[in-house]
């Protein structure tokens with residue numbers, strides 16, 4: 206009987222929500238980006254500096270009252286020598302943000318939400334049940350104790366093609382990094398002949414899909430365990446990315462359609478996937 210209670214207590218303990226302080230900040234300490242996460246140092250999350258703002262949010266598609274941190278102010282003092290923030294989310298998404306874009310495309314880390322400026326601010330953010338007018342998402346985006354509030358209509362690294370912050374959940378980790386060194390590490394087996402495909406991957410896919418266990422882990426890895434190029438032809442890829450919405454209900458609509466993908470872009474991505482998988 207005693208052991209039963211011990212077990213129960215630990216389950217209750219594990220089930221309690223992770224606190225906002227679980228969010229961690231790291232800075233790259235080597236010239237090359239390290240996916241093993243060994244060459245980096247931990248930075249203390251600031252205890253002060255919370256602000257109250259009324260901001261438009263691309264996920265809720267309306268203005269909300271939030272309390273939290275302006276990412277540029279929190280990270281600024283630690284960013285010397287680095288040019289990019291990599292925001293890693295609970296759902297496996299990894300979104301790079303160039304530090305010099307934060308002045309025009311700010312990123313706010315909300316730790317509380319309220320109905321008015323006066324509060325009370327609660328670390329509770331309604332989940333998002335649908336992306337599209339008519340299609341209900343059976344697997345909604347849910348938040349734990351924080352949420353990124355993004356207000357801009359563009360996201361510079363994707364050259365306005367795509368805003369990854371529409372699909373992110375709660376932030377788990379901020380990495381202060383050298384962006385080009387990570388890009389290089391993600392292109393590890395890609396030859397110059399497939400550079401175009403790699404560039405399209407960096408603009409459209411890297412936020413959710415990793416390559417050979419490097420990078421994001423929301424969608425399937427493009428190389429490991431089964432190379433994606435063996436499962437999909439360039440035509441399949443085009444259909445999958447461009448018209449994803451059509452089979453949204455069956456598939457959970459986890460991957461949003463990018464309706465402006467062209468057939469030649471799909472071909473370039475496929476060729477790059479093949480090169481990346483060549484061992």
Ligand code: HEC
Nearest residue numbers: 372409410412413423424425437445446456458459460461
């Ligand atoms: C916002 C996140 C996100 C982005 C961006 C994204 N994907 Fe996905 N993708 C997913 C998720 C999640 C899945 C698995 C569930 C599904 O199919 O919806 C997936 C599934 C896939 C599949 C199907 C895999 C299978 O097992 O059948 C392919 C192919 C694919 N993605 C290719 C791409 C390509 C190519 C890009 C870039 C042009 C891209 N994705 C961009 C999240 C994303």
